[in-house]
Amino acid sequence: MFSKRHDSLRVQLLLWLLIPLLLLFVFNAWLSNRAAVAVANGAFDRLLSASAEAIAEDVEVQDGAIKVDLPYAALQLLESNMQERIFYRVVAPDGKTITGYDDLPMPTRAMPAGDESLPYRADYRGEPVYLVALSKQLYGAALAAPVTIIVAETGEARQALSHRIVADALLRQSLLIAAAAVLVWYGLVRGLRPLERLRASIAARPTSDLAPIEAAGVPSEVRTLISALNHHTARIERLQSGRQQLIADASHQMRTPLAEIRTQIEYTLRQSDPVLLRQTLTDVHADVSALGQLLSQLLLLARSDPDASPDQRIEPLDLGRLVQSTTLEFVAAARRREIDIAYDAPAQRAEVLGNPLLLRELIGNLLDNAMQHGRHGGHVVARVIADYGVALEVEDDGPGVPEDERARVFERFFRGKGRESPGSGLGLAIVRNIAESHRARIDLRVGSDGAGLCVRVTFQAAPQLGTGTTSRAPAPVASGAGTPVAWNGPETPAAPARPRSP
């Protein structure tokens, strides 16, 4: 609870305000006290000086002797305060006390010139006293030196005055601080009210509501936070709708073959033909294998989604070796279709930053695609190019893809017109996902002999990131309408696409 309160913006701001204010209050109290003492001393010292001067008026020389006829008024002047005790002393030039308390201490400093009085402090009869000394030149006396008049008082009155001044100042300051605290609290409560409204409106939303948060009526500082939140939410929404679409597509794609399989099995179970039974089992085996393939492709598609996948580890890798070793894995399948499979190495080492497992899937899907759609007994070439940039190509000499379908082949479950496609329809969608998460560009063009299809994946020049593993860079924002893959159309010069024909 306590720590929770410390998390509150209000408490934090208030603490930030009040703690320095209290420190300032203490410092100011010290300053006020100094000033008050100075004021009180000044006032009371002037009063003492006035008393000393009044006494001095009455110091006379009569018949060569110094006489003091202390006026009652002078003493009355001194007795302004009941608690205070006052002392006086008139000292002859020879140091003898003419009248008053002869043990009252003399000033330790030299008397100022002229008729200036000298205030000073000393201890008298065991307590501190405030004294003023005044010298008066007497004429006609035997001695040329002046007499000294000393008036002293105990400090109760002046202390009372200074205390009153300080107390007054501190009281006013405390009131100011209290008022500031109240006003700040009130201001914060009012100022944070939009945040509270925002919190309530977000909390009241249903989980499925991913619409942007209304930024109207909130302070500009919070508006940037809201726009960041909205940006994030938009990403999640894209992801979610993508996932939902994928699930819908997937269930559709799996229901149809499952229905086929069930029908086939149910029909066969009603017959008692052992030949049919064998035929059906063989067919079902092929169908189930295809379903398994479809399922793993779907999982791979979901996992390779650049929006969805958690940070994949990327590392510098030799694209040539990766393409060669992946191509080797496809040799057996290629030879079964009597396809002449080849690998063209780059002129120099082709290094890219990437996730080796995902890139292997990318290459594998391209090769698989080339073999599915290529010509039986034809050629499939995997190629790595390292000149100005690093790219890989997979080329077949099959019927190719008509130009108007090229942008769509990356859509999942897309199948060209009038083709009974053997694949899962996901291979190129997976390729697109993986390319996108590697910030690579995909181009389709006609194969080098004017036939077939060549898919080129161009990698961005590897930035100098050192050799350690780094986290995946964010995928580029999709640009343009339609496919998010940078789409450059057929490279020039390229032979016109030949429509696929039997």
Place this chain on the structure above:
Amino acid sequence: MRLLLVEDSLKLATWLSRALQQHGFAVDSIHDGAQADALLRTEKYDAIVLDLSLPSMDGLVVLQRLRESGVASPVIVLTARGDLEDRVKGLNLGADDYLVKPFDLSELEARLNAVIRRAHGVSAPVVCLGPLQYESSGRTFTIGGRRLNLRPKEHAVLEVLLLRTGKVVSKSALHDRVFSMDAAAGQDAVEVYIHRLRKQLVDTGLAIVTLRGLGYVLEAA
């Protein structure tokens, strides 16, 4: 050949062990990770087929403990997880091969044969490809009963190609197998022997196919 099948799905285990028994293995079937771990402390098997998601002990843990206790029996891991990272982890922990469910039965059998052969370090006494036969004891090649007369280097090249049937043998791998380390012959020398071998194999239904950038593969038509 004794085989331990560790698979928690009873149905899959039943059908798999039936199929593998038909293939000639003596199969023990067990459905629990901890039990498999205990059994493997006392029993010796020629190969282990290990599912990863098991009750009471994860398959990867079973594998790790097996390897830590020094048992070198080949292990083929089966999994429905299919994670790319999982596969790497399994192989790093000492699995010899890896199959993602669903898999082809014939694929599993082929891989079992391969890992067992690799573990025992012996090749079959007679290797055949189409009309071509090779007896490893006498180191003789025959085609349709007719003995092939090969020079030593040609013999070595054909032996490598035959023993790796269906796989591509790269030019550099061939070179390393056929020429000794100090031989001055470059990799192009391999082409000479391939050329000579092709002449010998004309009209036999066998062909050495060159796959550009990859290597050579021996095929029966």
